[in-house]
Amino acid sequence: MKVIGIGDNVVDKYLHLNKMFPGGNALNFTVYAKKLGIHSAYIGIFGNDKAGKHVKKTLIDFGIDISHCRTYEGENGAAEVNLIDGDRVFIGGNGGGVSKQHPLKFHENDLNYIKKFDLIHTSCFSFIEEELPSLSKLGMPISFDFSKNYDENYLDQVCPYIDFAFLSCGQLTEQKTKEKLKQVYDKGCKYVLGTRGIEGAFLLFNNKIYYQEAKKVEPIDTLGAGDSFITVFLIEIINSSKVTEEVIERGLKKAAEFASKTCLINGAFDYGKKIN
Numbered sequence: 001m002k003v004i005g006i007g008d009n010v011v012d013k014y015l016h017l018n019k020m021f022p023g024g025n026a027l028n029f030t031v032y033a034k035k036l037g038i039h040s041a042y043i044g045i046f047g048n049d050k051a052g053k054h055v056k057k058t059l060i061d062f063g064i065d066i067s068h069c070r071t072y073e074g075e076n077g078a079a080e081v082n083l084i085d086g087d088r089v090f091i092g093g094n095g096g097g098v099s100k101q102h103p104l105k106f107h108e109n110d111l112n113y114i115k116k117f118d119l120i121h122t123s124c125f126s127f128i129e130e131e132l133p134s135l136s137k138l139g140m141p142i143s144f145d146f147s148k149n150y151d152e153n154y155l156d157q158v159c160p161y162i163d164f165a166f167l168s169c170g171q172l173t174e175q176k177t178k179e180k181l182k183q184v185y186d187k188g189c190k191y192v193l194g195t196r197g198i199e200g201a202f203l204l205f206n207n208k209i210y211y212q213e214a215k216k217v218e219p220i221d222t223l224g225a226g227d228s229f230i231t232v233f234l235i236e237i238i239n240s241s242k243v244t245e246e247v248i249e250r251g252l253k254k255a256a257e258f259a260s261k262t263c264l265i266n267g268a269f270d271y272g273k274k275i276n
Helices: 025-035 050-062 108-114 129-136 152-161 174-185 225-238 245-262
Strands: 002-006 010-014 019-023 039-043 045-047 070-072 078-084 087-093 119-123 142-147 164-168 191-195 201-205 208-212
Touching: 002 025, 002 225, 010 050, 019 025, 019 050, 025 039, 025 050, 025 119, 025 142, 025 225, 045 050, 108 129, 119 225, 129 142, 129 152, 142 152, 142 225, 152 174, 164 174, 164 225, 174 191, 174 201, 191 225, 201 245, 208 245, 225 245
Parallel strands: 002 039, 002 119, 010 078, 045 070, 119 142, 142 164, 164 191
Antiparallel strands: 010 019, 078 087, 191 201, 201 208
């Protein structure tokens, strides 16, 4: 099994610790998959600043292939983070840095490389919407994290090209969460999952709703919990020759367990470095 994360990477700057931690949805997926023993690769945009160099070195240290990444002069994507009782709160950022000015455009050699993988994961923070039609033609499943960016027009733009949709629904009631999952499901996504933090997660698949409770821990830092949940669930599904209710329930349970462990470290997966 081989998976590839395509799109956003950042450093999460913890100002109270004077440390920056590698992160970003697509990058986190790649790293978590690697930590779980899955062959993984990453394609994204780096800045040539200290932050970009740190993210790039971290991926190399993990043994993740970054041969199709691009580097541009300027700031790497960065977000400023505060912690309130262990829950991460974003307080600022640079809007993706150079990746916003230089969004990914895939050449033939990129597409030939990508189609060797079994799954693509990307996100709403990756400036990749215009490239989704080309990626969908490669024939492997595409997973997309919408975070909280799921208004009607955006769903119409993205949903025709993806198989897995992930939504952050912690701000919604249980009923509103289920209604949102149905809305996305009706646009053609096979799997639609809404994570709700400590309230657990709901999955809509084959017109059936599944619920997975969160595994409660005393969190040090919740950043990355959703991404780790997504990663484990995707691997469980893609690794299964036939997706049954048992596979779904096992995947959700394993995902919750792995996400709880992510809450016990700083950053998405540590690797912090001093900001200055």
